[in-house]
Amino acid sequence: MVFYNGFSAYRDMCSLFDFEKYKNPPVSLEEVFEAYFNCRKNKRRTCNALAFETNFEESLIALWKEIISGKYQPGRSIAFIVTRPVQREVFAADFRDRVVHHLIAAKIMPLLEAEFISDTFSCREGKGTMYGIKQIAAFIAECSENYTRDCYILKMDIQSFFMSMDKRVLYDKLAVLLDEKYDGRDKELLKELIYKTVFNNPEDNCVIKGKRSDWNGLPPSKSLFHVAKTKGLPIGNLTSQLFANYYLNGFDHFVREECGASYYGRYVDDFVIVHHDKRFLLELIPKLKTYLKTNLLLTLHPRKIYLQHYSKGVKFIGSVVKPGREYVANRTKGNFYEKLQMFNRLAQEDRRYVKNNAEYFASSINSYLGFMIHYSSYKIRRKMLLNNMAPAWKEVIELDDRMTKVKLKRKYKENVQQREKLRKQRHNRRRNNRKRRKNSPGGLRLFPGVNPFV
Numbered sequence: 073m074v075f076y077n078g079f080s081a082y083r084d085m086c087s088l089f090d091f092e093k094y095k096n097p098p099v100s101l102e103e104v105f106e107a108y109f110n111c112r113k114n115k116r117r118t119c120n121a122l123a124f125e126t127n128f129e130e131s132l133i134a135l136w137k138e139i140i141s142g143k144y145q146p147g148r149s150i151a152f153i154v155t156r157p158v159q160r161e162v163f164a165a166d167f168r169d170r171v172v173h174h175l176i177a178a179k180i181m182p183l184l185e186a187e188f189i190s191d192t193f194s195c196r197e198g199k200g201t202m203y204g205i206k207q208i209a210a211f212i213a214e215c216s217e218n219y220t221r222d223c224y225i226l227k228m229d230i231q232s233f234f235m236s237m238d239k240r241v242l243y244d245k246l247a248v249l250l251d252e253k254y255d256g257r258d259k260e261l262l263k264e265l266i267y268k269t270v271f272n273n274p275e276d277n278c279v280i281k282g283k284r285s286d287w288n289g290l291p292p293s294k295s296l297f298h299v300a301k302t303k304g305l306p307i308g309n310l311t312s313q314l315f316a317n318y319y320l321n322g323f324d325h326f327v328r329e330e331c332g333a334s335y336y337g338r339y340v341d342d343f344v345i346v347h348h349d350k351r352f353l354l355e356l357i358p359k360l361k362t363y364l365k366t367n368l369l370l371t372l373h374p375r376k377i378y379l380q381h382y383s384k385g386v387k388f389i390g391s392v393v394k395p396g397r398e399y400v401a402n403r404t405k406g407n408f409y410e411k412l413q414m415f416n417r418l419a420q421e422d423r424r425y426v427k428n429n430a431e432y433f434a435s436s437i438n439s440y441l442g443f444m445i446h447y448s449s450y451k452i453r454r455k456m457l458l459n460n461m462a463p464a465w466k467e468v469i470e471l472d473d474r475m476t477k478v479k480l481k482r483k484y485k486e487n488v489q490q491r492e493k494l495r496k497q498r499h500n501r502r503r504n505n506r507k508r509r510k511n512s513p514g515g516l517r518l519f520p521g522v523n524p525f526v
Contacts, residue, residue, distance in 0.1 A: 097140045098258035099175070104136045107175035111167070120167035135168050142264065144172065149274035149306065152281035153290065156407045157390075161287070161295050163274045163306035173310045176265055180246075183253050184314065189324045191337040193389070195313040202446055204339050205391045205398055211335040211346040212382050212393065219395045225386045226345045226353040227378040230364065231371045232293040233341035234316060235304040238369045242305075242319050243270045249318075270315065274306050316340060319368065326363055331356055339389050346382070353379060390443065399447050408440045408456055416462040423464065430468045430484040438477050445476050 108128065112121055124131055138144040147166035154160050165173065188196070193204030215223040230236070246266055250259055275296040292298035296306060305312040320338065327333050327345065333356065335346035347353050357377065364370040378386065385394035390404040415433055418425045426433075437457075444453055453475040469478040 097136075098261045099136070099140055101133070101136050103175060103178070104132050104139070104171065107178060108132055108171050110178070111171045111174045120164075124167040131168065132171070135171060139172070139175075139265070140261070142261075144265070144268065146172075146268060146272040146274070149278045150281050151275070151278045153286040156410065157403060159290050159294075160307055161290060161297075162308040163278065163296070164308050165274070165306070170310070172265060173269065176262065176269065177310055177314055179256070179258075179262055180250075180254075180266075181314070183249055184318055184321075186253070187249070187318070187321055189321075189328055189336075192317060192321070192324055193337060193339040194317055196317075201339075201389050201443065204337060204389055205393060207337050208344050208346070208386070208388055209393050209398055211337065211344075212395065215335050215346045215348055216382050216395075219382070221348065223346055223348045223382050224350045224353055225378070225380055225382055225384075226347070226356070227376075227386050227388065228343060228357075228360070229373050229376050230341040231373040232291075233370070234307050234312065235294055235296065235299045236370050237303065237305055237316065237319055239270050239302050239304075241369060242315055243267060245318065245322075246270075246315070266311075269309075269311050270305075273301055313340075322367065323360075323363060327360070331359060342388065344386060344388060350379070391447070397448075400444055400449055400452065404440075404443070405452060408444075409460060411436060411440065412456060412460050415465060416460075419462050419464040426464045426468060427484065430480055433465060434469060434478050434480050441475070441477050450475060 112125070135144070146169050149163040149165050149169075151161065151163050154162055185196070191204075191207055193199050193201070193207070212223065212225065213219065243266065247263055250263055250266075254262070256262070273296070287295065287297075296304050305315060317340075320341070324336070324338060327336050327343075333345045333347060337344055345353060345356070357372075361372050364372060380386070383395060385392050387393075387401055390401050391398050392401050415436075418429075441453060457471060457475055457478070468481055468484045470481060471478060
């Protein structure tokens with residue numbers, strides 16, 4: 073039995089209703105609780121997470137009952153625009169839907185891992201951004217025999233990838249995978265949850281965060297509000313990332329096994345092929361176009377086909393890979409600078425913003441530093457943090473000598489502030505009680521709502 077916060081989730085929750093009815097469900101309540109705890113990691117400060125957490129036991133029971141009875145339906149999403157690294161439309165699912173996404177992910181991820189090639193780099197444990205960059209660098213070194221012979225780099229991506237995925241093609245692929253490889257007794261229920269997630273149209277019932285003018289400049293082909301209802305997955309969902317990876321899985325095997333491109337790696341819809349023969353790469357391009365169009369209803373981006381000698385290097389996942397070295401791309405540095413300027417502007421407009429958002433600031437800056445420390449970037453990091461950070465932010469953080477991370481001063485940590493707030497509340501209650509006792513007739517102790525003379 074799994075215990076959460078000192079109680080047995082399954083025993084205590086199941087005692088609230090008809091035990092026989094829920095004795096042997098296809099999805100256990102423990103699995104829903106596990107998905108919830110995975111979902112709330114690093115998300116506990118969001119409004120949706122906090123609202124859900126106030127009565128999370130009751131909420132999870134209700135969600136579980138909806139799932140096993142087949143009554144679950146996705147709720148409303150929040151739609152907004154982000155501008156970095158490029159302008160994109162994002163849909164943030166309701167928190168209870170994100171719990172379902174984590175439940176789905178926990179069940180299908182082992183199946184997907186068994187299907188992926190080793191060099192699919194996105195949304196996989198141990199095979200993220202840095203792994204992908206190092207692997208492409210290794211491809212170049214190996215293909216060029218340690219930079220002693222010619223080889224060429226072909227880099228391409230897919231036009232409006234997330235908005236162009238066909239929902240029916242995606243669901244059919246996932247359904248076949250489950251039918252062939254999944255032997256859990258919740259197979260049909262899992263297929264139903266995946267169907268409802270894939271075919272959900274969040275744009276039909278969403279809350280717009282920001283202004284409608286935020287969508288100005290975003291091409292219609294990059295918005296769910298404009299593509300066909302049978303197309304597109306919302307950027308921002310865990311399941312969208314997993315499903316997108318699997319959508320291109322057949323393409324990965326085609327490139328590797330049928331086209332013979334052994335030095336191939338992909339990160340979401342960006343893929344790189346390294347080969348010693350330039351003509352081979354040129355002849356490969358139309359084959360890839362045909363496969364994507366015929367089998368996946370996708371189109372290669374016509375203006376993003378890069379073919380160069382390895383000595384020219386290649387930009388990939390925020391880095392530039394050149395012979396014997398990798399360094400931070402200018403766009404990544406520019407995004408870091410603009411992020412700092414945004415925080416500086418907010419601090420200048422409202423001094424309280426610094427104290428109220430210190431943890432968010434620290435985590436945002438550390439995400440950039442965590443990426444940059446893998447490169448020879450000490451001077452860049454030092455300049456960013458010392459020259460471009462407003463004094464108001466410097467007051468709440470501490471820097472180490474190597475500029476590898478920022479650390480919040482203790483008094484600005486959220487849990488410390490919360491304890492201080494509670495301490496002041498207790499102090500005020502005691503002070504008020506002393507005043508009431510002092511001012512009460514005959515020195516009698518008075519308590520709110522109690523008449524001492526009755």
